[in-house]
Amino acid sequence: MNPMTQLPDPAATPLEEIDFSDPRMFLEDSWYPYFARLRDEAPVHYQAESPFGPFWSVTRFDDIVAVDTNHQDFSSEPAIVIGDPEEDMPLDMFIAMDPPKHDLQRKAVQSVVAPRNLAEMESLIRSRVAAILDNLPVGDTFNWVDEVSINLTTQMLATLFDFPFEQRSKLTYWSDMATAAPQISGGDADPRERETALLDCLATFTGIWHEREASDSAGFDLITLLQRDPNTSEMADNPVEFLGNLLLLIVGGNDTTRNSATGGVLALNQNPGEYDKLRADPGLIPSMVSEIIRWQTPLAHMRRRATRDLEFRGQKIREGDKVVMWYMSGNRDERSIDNPNAFIIDRKNPRHHISFGFGVHRCMGNRLAEMQLRILWEEIMRRFSLVEVMAEPKRVQSNFVRGYETLPVRVHPL
Template sequence: MTTWEATMATRALDPEHGDALDAARRRAASMPLSELDMLDHDLWTSDTIWPYFERLRDESPVHYHEHGRFGPYWSITRYADIMAVDTNHAVFSSEAYLGGITARDMDKDFILPMFIAMDPPKHDIQRKAVSPIVSPGNLANLEVLIRERAQAIFDGLPIGETFDWVDRVSIELTTQMLATLFDFPWEDRRLLTFWSDRATADDTIPGNPTKEERQGYMLDCLSYFTRLWNERVNAPGGNDLVSMLAHNPATRDMPPMEYLGNLLLLIIGGNDTTRNSITGGLLFLNENPAEYAKLRANPALVESMVPEIIRYQTPLAHMRRTALQDYELGGKTIRKGDRVVMWYVSGNRDERSIERPDEFIIDRARPRQHLSFGFGIHRCVGNRLAEMQLKIVWEEILKRWPNIEVMSEPRRVSSAFVKGYETLPVRIPA
């Protein structure tokens, strides 16, 4: 039995989930690799991706999928190979007009340039325009505010009854934070979550918004934020993201779709990483009661638990690049123009680089050895803010309750990009 099998055998809260994992193990071991497509959304909603990635790491760590859902692509699944791609922006481009940063190309009739989907020098200049929002001084100011808001949210939770942790805690806390960063009208703050979810929704999946509907929601977002821009561009410079973009020489003349692209980048980046890690952390502690007991006995372990949550969750499962020239990696030749998908979620479970990677260990010796924030020039600009929010959340939880019970399996987001949760039923014991 592999480490993965041993971990997963005791993991599932729901026996049906355990059965699905067993079936996935058998299928992953027997199917031809030529038939495997890691973009199959069913693998993500069922949380059965793990044996497939394990097989790719072992047998074909640089693997060409000829028949992917969105066209052919390379899967990069080992930690070291992902690092080699992620830190080589001269060969592997993020450029929106070459397809962008997700396995699926941007809609050719709806290109959204954003600084994460740009190459230097433009990337560097635009990123610098918003970086003051996460300066050490501003983070210190935000820490007080985040703690006050977390306290208010937790003090309002019901005791002894089941409620949705995603809605009441994860979404609410991150949406309040986003509203502050944008100085967004407070009463409309849930629009930020709405736009984030619609922007990343796969319109090929039944039940999701169509392509036309999704683009319409994005234009609604642009219209709303254009009003905020117009209010602030001639006012004294403020300490919010809209004012920073409106007053910086590098961004104040952006065309509308570039403004929208950068807004969505900041909204999604500020929403998905923290929101899904807040949910994932509670789920993982319930799945690993010995770690939960360890945390109760020593609350100072929050410090190392936070990056371990972010590694174990990996809120954005992948990032994509486009090869600008032929390049050899892992004995395979990636051709100019090929789509290259770095599976952060797989690299974070690579036993060649991380000890006991399939285990959730809150006092791990090197908890920040993970890929969840990326590396190189595109490393997440808000990584310290995300960690700070999670740290405050768990400090405040431990002050109040020794245990929060997960009542059933979460409903997971149907996406191979955003690795997240739609719902998580929980109960705080009376």
């Protein structure tokens, strides 16, 4: 990526001259016509050169589902981002593992988002959302990302880990550092700062692990769950695997909800007719939440590796080739979703989207994310007639996280 050059013309440039991994497409939110061309002209497309090496792009909804549900031919190892793992800081995490090891490690923490636990969390989340919204500066312009989206999700993360509440901002920082490496997602993190941050994360949680181990914790947090399960009870002795799974759980519990909480405000402002629908019928909130998650698609892609030579949709994919499933493109595929570029809060089948993935790696916390967003909008509608966007958002530079750094807003009371 050369920051001095302009992005190529999406209509006139030959496909082989377009770098579909260029993070500027996402920073500028200009990716739509590029991926529409791929869906129409080359839905399974080989890019021979990129800063991340050669890779295949899979861009249609049904094709993505076919790859995502076939871990025998398309492995998650060694990484699920477009860039290769860093040699000086390798990380193992269960999202980048295949069964059976993936299943054993995921099972150890899955119960934290079991339906019974979610029901118990609902009142806590609602009280926190209420406190956040009641403290917003009515009449003043402020950054929704910091004051609401990050605030809400970081409090939830601290609860899931039973992390020291007054230090919870570290969780957000570690999450941002984890996904912002130039070599894995085209991000803009300083490599030294990132390494220092991730080692601090490891040291902090290693200390927490040993404290809980010594106290024989009776809690139900993620660290205690890992300690109780025989398949993960010694994970802290393997720093590569421990840090990898910590970052997976931190990012998974942060980015999806955080960026959808911001994206929903932006979508409603860009589609005032839908905001009118919501005011007329707040009962549309559950449907709207699914539409926000589809429209935002908080993680742009997931990567797989071909385990053998195979033919897929007429293309010969070689063993070892990277295969990138572009979720945000699948969510805009006209073949599977009616009028996919429109934001429609009362769609007939709003959960028909690909943002959570499919198969064994389907997002573990999808119901928690939906619940947090539902409660957030229920409480917003009880207080405010309008959350008004005052300026264009500043987006994250990444081809992996579709996120926001700022969204200036002003809230108008009922």
